[in-house]
Amino acid sequence: MIKFFRKIRQNLLEEGKTSKYLKYAIGEIILVVIGILIALQINNWNQDRLNKDLEFQYYERLLDDVGEEKLIIEATLNYSKQVSEHAKSAVAVFENSSNANPDPVANLVDMYQASQLLDPYSASSTYQELIASGQINLIQNDSIKTALIRYYDIEWSESGVAVLENTYRKNLRGKMPDDVQAKIRSACGDTYVKTGNSYFPKLPEKCDIQLDHNYAKSVVEALLKDESLKNDLRYLIGNEEGKQNDLMYTMVQLENLNMLLEGINND
Numbered sequence: 001m002i003k004f005f006r007k008i009r010q011n012l013l014e015e016g017k018t019s020k021y022l023k024y025a026i027g028e029i030i031l032v033v034i035g036i037l038i039a040l041q042i043n044n045w046n047q048d049r050l051n052k053d054l055e056f057q058y059y060e061r062l063l064d065d066v067g068e069e070k071l072i073i074e075a076t077l078n079y080s081k082q083v084s085e086h087a088k089s090a091v092a093v094f095e096n097s098s099n100a101n102p103d104p105v106a107n108l109v110d111m112y113q114a115s116q117l118l119d120p121y122s123a124s125s126t127y128q129e130l131i132a133s134g135q136i137n138l139i140q141n142d143s144i145k146t147a148l149i150r151y152y153d154i155e156w157s158e159s160g161v162a163v164l165e166n167t168y169r170k171n172l173r174g175k176m177p178d179d180v181q182a183k184i185r186s187a188c189g190d191t192y193v194k195t196g197n198s199y200f201p202k203l204p205e206k207c208d209i210q211l212d213h214n215y216a217k218s219v220v221e222a223l224l225k226d227e228s229l230k231n232d233l234r235y236l237i238g239n240e241e242g243k244q245n246d247l248m249y250t251m252v253q254l255e256n257l258n259m260l261l262e263g264i265n266n267d
């Protein structure tokens with residue numbers, strides 16, 4: 001094709017048709033420019049299509065992360081409620097309340113289980129990838145982008161009440177006899193429940209430990225003399241209630257993000 005056009009130009013020059021040659025040359029330049037513009041446009045179309053495909057892949061992954069995140073928050077919330085119930089039962093013993101459990105073994109279990117701690121984590125791998133790679137701008141839906149940034153920029157698992165120091169845990173475990181703690185850990189440790197594709201911890205509803213009644217009673221009596229344990233328990237209960245409120249608010253934000261992502265995937 002190039003040889004063909006070159007031959008035409010040479011013939012025009014040899015025949016002395018300069019004006020026709022110039023017109024032809026200009027026309028040829030215009031054709032080349034048009035060809036380049038068309039090629040660029042096709043390339044842009046292809047890139048836009050690839051970006052759109054990648055954007056929707058990210059939407060699907062984000063939706064998976066949100067589903068996982070909901071399960072994590074629900075498990076964390078339920079665990080916190082279990083810890084709170086044990087803490088309230090333990091406080092009743094410290095305050096010699098009329099509704100306190102008279103069984104010293106059960107008292108020790110409540111005291112220990114109130115010191116349990118669940119390390120929270122967030123399913124944010126896709127969002128972190130978007131930020132680290134600079135591909136967050138692939139997300140063209142402004143509502144989703146805003147919701148993502150608002151939700152993930154402040155990790156619920158690394159802020160607020162979720163990361164407050166559990167002083168009761170350190171205090172109690174430094175004072176409760178090691179053999180008692182070992183028996184409670186063995187019989188009353190976390191159980192794991194499969195939900196979806198993941199396993200989430202929870203405290204057992206009941207646990208049976210073999211501990212001498214009189215020995216358990218003496219341990220409880222010794223612990224009840226420590227006023228700092230009761231104070232730390234009350235502080236713990238307040239923290240857990242605050243954590244539960246934070247988690248419920250986080251769940252509302254997450255539901256909003258989930259709704260936006262489902263709307264995109266259903267279009």
